[in-house]
Amino acid sequence: MRPIPLALLLVGGLGIAALWVGRDSQPALQVLLLPSIVMTAILAAFGTSVARALLVPVAFLLFAAPLWNLLLTPPLQALTVRVTAMLAPLLGMPASISGDVISFSNGVTFVVTEACSGANFLIQGLAVATLLGELEQAGAQRRLALLAAMIPTALLANWVRVLLIIELGYATNMRSSLATSNHVTFGFAIFFVALAVYVWLATRKPLPEAEPARAGTPDAWHPQLPYFGAVAVMAFSALGFQALIPASGPAAG
Numbered sequence: 001m002r003p004i005p006l007a008l009l010l011v012g013g014l015g016i017a018a019l020w021v022g023r024d025s026q027p028a029l030q031v032l033l034l035p036s037i038v039m040t041a042i043l044a045a046f047g048t049s050v051a052r053a054l055l056v057p058v059a060f061l062l063f064a065a066p067l068w069n070l071l072l073t074p075p076l077q078a079l080t081v082r083v084t085a086m087l088a089p090l091l092g093m094p095a096s097i098s099g100d101v102i103s104f105s106n107g108v109t110f111v112v113t114e115a116c117s118g119a120n121f122l123i124q125g126l127a128v129a130t131l132l133g134e135l136e137q138a139g140a141q142r143r144l145a146l147l148a149a150m151i152p153t154a155l156l157a158n159w160v161r162v163l164l165i166i167e168l169g170y171a172t173n174m175r176s177s178l179a180t181s182n183h184v185t186f187g188f189a190i191f192f193v194a195l196a197v198y199v200w201l202a203t204r205k206p207l208p209e210a211e212p213a214r215a216g217t218p219d220a221w222h223p224q225l226p227y228f229g230a231v232a233v234m235a236f237s238a239l240g241f242q243a244l245i246p247a248s249g250p251a252a253g
Contacts, residue, residue, distance in 0.1 A: 007044035028067040041235035063127040077117035118158025125154035157194035161187040
């Protein structure tokens with residue numbers, strides 16, 4: 001444990017940045033800054049070794065950031081439309097595409113909305129793949145392989161969901177509840193099955209034996225408690241005071 005006092009400058013700077021974007025009503029950027037504040041506070045209090053050990057658990061919070069949905073939804077929505085337009089005729093459903101609208105000769109029409117993009121599936125799947133790599137304490141190559149394998153798994157699960165819903169709606173002339181009111185639940189059920197298969201395939205092989213922990217002398221904490229307290233106060237101030245800053249904008253008349 002080797003504290004780095006200079007990292008307190010980063011904690012303060014990131015705290016000011018979080019206050020600034022919070023005042024300007026930019027929650028997506030604000031959420032991205034919060035794990036950075038926690039990480040730099042850990043670096044300041046405990047040093048690089050502890051920060052390295054906690055990097056993935058702290059960065060895991062980034063999966064909750066709304067920015068990923070904003071970035072991934074438009075391209076994945078367009079990709080879903082293209083895949084559906086290509087595969088629907090092969091399944092006996094001649095379709096005409098106009099923008100995000102898929103129409104069939106029997107009058108059934110579907111709109112590929114943002115919820116059909118599969119962005120949520122992809123983000124949740126990548127979170128599971130990251131968690132598997134961390135639980136295994138895997139190397140970089142194994143972690144990247146888990147993430148790379150999750151991308152087609154999540155995308156295929158979403159395309160299967162969309163095609164099945166369209167097939168049900170087309171075959172029943174939109175009288176099936178799975179194609180109307182229950183399509184979201186139906187989609188998550190398909191994704192759950194795909195996720196279970198992915199985890200089973202990824203964890204079939206036994207993990208390598210963990211190296212025995214090396215015994216060492218614990219560091220003395222008490223002489224450094226005032227410094228730890230200062231780091232904690234600065235970090236919690238950066239994380240908490242932003243809630244007290246009103247968002248800028250025109251005053252109510």
